[in-house]
Amino acid sequence: MEKMIAGKTIAVNEEGYLTDFNQWDRNVAEEIAKENEVEMSDKHWKVIEYLQKEHQNQVPLSIRKIGKSNVVDIKEFYELFPNGPLKISTKIAGIPKPASCL
Amino acid sequence: MNRIVILGAGTAGTMMANHLSHELAKGDWEINIIDEKHDHYYQPGYLFLPFDIYKPQDIVKQIEEFIPKGVKLIKGIIEKIEPEKNEVLMANGTAISYKILIVATGAKIAPEEVSGMKGSEWQKSVFDFYTFDGALALRDKLRDWEGGNLVVHITEMPIKCPVAPLEFAFLADSFFHNKKMREKVEITFVTPLSGAFTKPKATEALDHLMVDKNIHLVSDFAIEQVDNENKKIIDYGGKEVPFDLLVTVPTNKGDELMERSGLGDDLNYVPTNKGSLQSLAHENIFVIGDASNIPASKAGSVAHFEAEILTENIKRFINNEPLKEEFDGHANCFIETGHGKALLIDFNYSHEPVEGTFPFPGVGPLRLLKESRMNHMGKLAFRWIYWNMLLKGTHIPFVSATMQEAGKEFENA
Numbered sequence: 422m423e424k425m426i427a428g429k430t431i432a433v434n435e436e437g438y439l440t441d442f443n444q445w446d447r448n449v450a451e452e453i454a455k456e457n458e459v460e461m462s463d464k465h466w467k468v469i470e471y472l473q474k475e476h477q478n479q480v481p482l483s484i485r486k487i488g489k490s491n492v493v494d495i496k497e498f499y500e501l502f503p504n505g506p507l508k509i510s511t512k513i514a515g516i517p518k519p520a521s522c523l
Numbered sequence: 524m525n526r527i528v529i530l531g532a533g534t535a536g537t538m539m540a541n542h543l544s545h546e547l548a549k550g551d552w553e554i555n556i557i558d559e560k561h562d563h564y565y566q567p568g569y570l571f572l573p574f575d576i577y578k579p580q581d582i583v584k585q586i587e588e589f590i591p592k593g594v595k596l597i598k599g600i601i602e603k604i605e606p607e608k609n610e611v612l613m614a615n616g617t618a619i620s621y622k623i624l625i626v627a628t629g630a631k632i633a634p635e636e637v638s639g640m641k642g643s644e645w646q647k648s649v650f651d652f653y654t655f656d657g658a659l660a661l662r663d664k665l666r667d668w669e670g671g672n673l674v675v676h677i678t679e680m681p682i683k684c685p686v687a688p689l690e691f692a693f694l695a696d697s698f699f700h701n702k703k704m705r706e707k708v709e710i711t712f713v714t715p716l717s718g719a720f721t722k723p724k725a726t727e728a729l730d731h732l733m734v735d736k737n738i739h740l741v742s743d744f745a746i747e748q749v750d751n752e753n754k755k756i757i758d759y760g761g762k763e764v765p766f767d768l769l770v771t772v773p774t775n776k777g778d779e780l781m782e783r784s785g786l787g788d789d790l791n792y793v794p795t796n797k798g799s800l801q802s803l804a805h806e807n808i809f810v811i812g813d814a815s816n817i818p819a820s821k822a823g824s825v826a827h828f829e830a831e832i833l834t835e836n837i838k839r840f841i842n843n844e845p846l847k848e849e850f851d852g853h854a855n856c857f858i859e860t861g862h863g864k865a866l867l868i869d870f871n872y873s874h875e876p877v878e879g880t881f882p883f884p885g886v887g888p889l890r891l892l893k894e895s896r897m898n899h900m901g902k903l904a905f906r907w908i909y910w911n912m913l914l915k916g917t918h919i920p921f922v923s924a925t926m927q928e929a930g931k932e933f934e935n936a
């Protein structure tokens with residue numbers, strides 16, 4: 422599937438997650454954030470960078486791990502990305518939605 | 524003589540003791556298995572105990588009954604694994620050396636992970652059913668509970684048998700119907716997931732059943748605390764769900780033994796190669812069942828499929844041959860849906876649960892992803908199969924360790 426995001430044609434899956442991280446940039450992230458009613462701040466970007474780095478290192482992401490990351494605690498994570506922070510933050514970060522463990 | 528030590532005599536450890544005692548030459552290898560418990564509990568029975576469907580004696584037998592002759596059963600608490608010395612240290616101070624170690628210490632609940640969960644209401648209006656004691660206490664509660672808000676709740680993933688909480692909700696619906704008090708009970712299912720289950724295809728079918736049974740769904744709920752005083756659970760985002768009776772599945776963790784040994788991840792699961800079941804840190808340590816971190820369901824059926832592959836790999840390891848990386852995450856579970864019916868799902872690492880028939884392509888008699896009475900009979904038969912075939916490592920006819928694709932309507936995960 423393709424979608425126009427921030428004036429670019431971006432490949433996404435049916436849930437709106439980027440399928441090619443090379444197409445990601447900050448403008449794309451800003452626009453996805455806006456669609457999810459998130460206003461990006463420095464703190465938001467720190468979390469996004471952390472998620473991208475963990476993803477690159479193939480670390481499976483979970484709320485518990487993020488809470489122990491020293492980047493944010495779980496409470497803050499929820500304040501930054503209300504209603505399903507892991508789903509929303511990974512979408513903004515341009516990485517796949519974490520497969521919830523079985 | 525060389526020694527293989529198996530840690531844990533639950534589902535997976537017992538199966539391995541049986542497999543290996545058949546497969547290894549008696550004079551060459553001594554097999555030891557260690558457990559702190561006296562009894563073996565049939566954990567899938569914990570789902571039925573609260574509703575008085577099974578009696579306690581149906582689901583408890585002595586560990587000893589299932590350990591084959593020639594395998595040495597050692598009772599006691601395992602304190603630590605010392606991989607550098609190839610030794611297991613017991614809490615009583617004895618050390619047991621090994622050539623090959625098989626970790627099968629399972630997973631258990633850790634209610635202390637959530638603030639207030641094990642608080643003043645624990646086993647008064649807050650219950651678990653993932654332990655024998657918890658299931659029994661809940662049975663006593665349900666026998667004369669007069670109704671109100673029943674909240675069935677999952678704390679965080681992964682948990683053993685991820686469908687069990689939903690089955691609990693379905694069986695509760697059926698239970699209260701039979702007691703002619705369904706209208707006095709609101710049933711709410713609260714989950715950290717976005718829907719009823721972890722796999723989209725099965726979630727669709729299950730979400731539908733929940734609507735039919737008038738079970739409310741609260742999704743994406745990451746619990747922060749149990750408020751004992753006001754009887755509600757509160758999530759990190761501030762969402763609140765009130766309860767009169769909370770049946771929760773607390774965080775599941777591996778045994779603290781892994782933390783003491785420096786072998787576990789943040790939930791005390793042992794990092795393991797998902798195809799070969801060899802631990803990532805030490806080549807003579809293997810992991811089976813709930814104790815590993817592989818992305819497969821934590822279920823007895825999974826341990827059964829793993830045991831066939833692990834037995835083969837232990838033989839290869841002994842003969843210095845390359846290991847098979849063949850385990851595909853195959854899981855096969857019945858989902859009890861209440862009113863004498865059940866669903867059956869079959870899936871692996873790469874395939875979603877699908878529709879079709881099982882185990883014979885096109886014939887069944889079991890139907891995948893569809894409610895039926897036959898599936899319910901299958902679920903009840905599982906207890907017999909467990910005690911009489913599964914633990915003994917008997918191959919179950921027609922069901923293979925890796926998933927079979929014929930007769931199923933596929934969609935890749």
Ligand SMILES: Cc1cc2nc3c(=O)[nH]c(=O)nc-3n(C[C@H](O)[C@H](O)[C@H](O)COP(=O)(O)OP(=O)(O)OC[C@H]3O[C@@H](n4cnc5c(N)ncnc54)[C@H](O)[C@@H]3O)c2cc1C
Binds near residue numbers: 600
């Ligand atoms: C409510 C419920 C319903 C379920 N339903 C199903 C189902 O329908 N189908 C299905 O396939 N599976 C089901 N399961 C899951 C299944 O029971 C488990 O996946 C299976 O028992 C795992 O086997 P295991 O050997 O890894 O762990 P276990 O069987 O739990 O064994 C671990 C053993 O290790 C011992 N141990 C641990 N640490 C130590 C230590 N430090 N010292 C000494 N001994 C130690 C313990 O005493 C225990 O005996 C269900 C589980 C629950 C809780």
